[in-house]
Amino acid sequence: MPVIAFVSPKGGAGKTTSSLILATQIAELGQRVAFIDADPNHPVKTWAQDGGAPETMTVISDVTEDDIDDRIDEARQHSNFVIVDLEGTAATIVAHAISAADFVVVPTQGSQLDAEQAGRAFKLIRAQERVAQRHNPGFKLRFGVLFTRTAVAIQSRDTTYIRKTFADAGIPVFNTELKERAAFKAMFSYRRTLSKLTKAEVSNLDKALDNANTFAAEVLEVLKKGFQEVTQETTQEAAQ
Template sequence: MIVAFLNQKGGVGKTTLALNLAGEWAGKGKRVTLVDADPQGSALDWSQQRAREGVPRRFGVVGLARDTLHREAPELARDADHVVIDGPPRVAGLMRSALLAADLVLIPVQPSPFDGWASAEMLALVAEARIYRPELVARFVLNRCGARTVIARETAETLADHDPPVLTSTIGQRVAFAAAAQSGRLVCELDDADLATREIAALATAIERLGVGRIAS
């Protein structure tokens, strides 16, 4: 199964979610490859930092920031249970290629009306991809949110009326994600990140319940 974290708006947490989801699946014994399709190479930087820190590798990280991704990612999927794509911001050709490669597209948004407005172009690209891939599944993911804040609730209610809808699992605003990333680690590898770890586990469960691709088997 190939899942891509995509949003043309930068700074919404695509890399953080992609890395930690890949780590969650790898921790369950799955073979996972993460594709860094962002020209900035943040996931590759994380992987290099992990190596410098002497932390054992949980999954492979491959740089594929090019518009042939839809032809190359399925080859990677042959040797993996899951391929997770960390997508680019505002690179139209590469974005389209990632959409065509994916079985599931997750669109991270923060609880802000600005993120909602910025998603319109992303949704247009999803609709375009579905012309060629009608089976493509997409969901919004609320990230960096306080579950009990008014704006988080209003954002969730607004996205509930959209196609795609919002995923049932949400991710909070937690310093543990930044702390883990700086040392090339995952939140599940920190001693004081229980809430963040449980949220990533819940995200993986919510994805699995969608029954997309090889997850259904």
């Protein structure tokens, strides 16, 4: 079952927020999700400690660089999806997790400086791809860039320009952006899933839920069909 790792050596890129959104959205569809919280600060273990995780989601946090590959393989046996949140460095554990993943999401904020940092994540991905190619010459590790914390109102010129730069370089980017939303922060303050927050607690909850659903749906589509097809379909739909 697919293993999706969230990778960016840049601290604060949105790995924990976007991985938890994906995991909880999929788990609330009834899928069994194993969440591997491989960040030594264990933000998702803390999030789950009040019992706010969906019934079908388990959080595994006692992993080390020596056993993360085995723990991922073990989790794969018992779940429909394995989602891995990693620390914001280029530590060895990150390389091990990438090598055990089927798909890597690279979250980045929509500024030029952040996008340059995403380049360090691509290097890590390529390095693990080359290791795998020694045994399996045609192997390609699938990945996609996810813009996070983007402005709600309009797409900024920065983000539009960076999208184009990535496209020109052949780097796949999710159509969906995770917008800057209070609800995405509130998940951590209240230690609940988005669907268990209330309108009294946080503004624009329905918009955040829509955004989270669209993101999860796009990831599932991309896993099933591949990036190019999904991006083309969405572009065609938008043109109609």
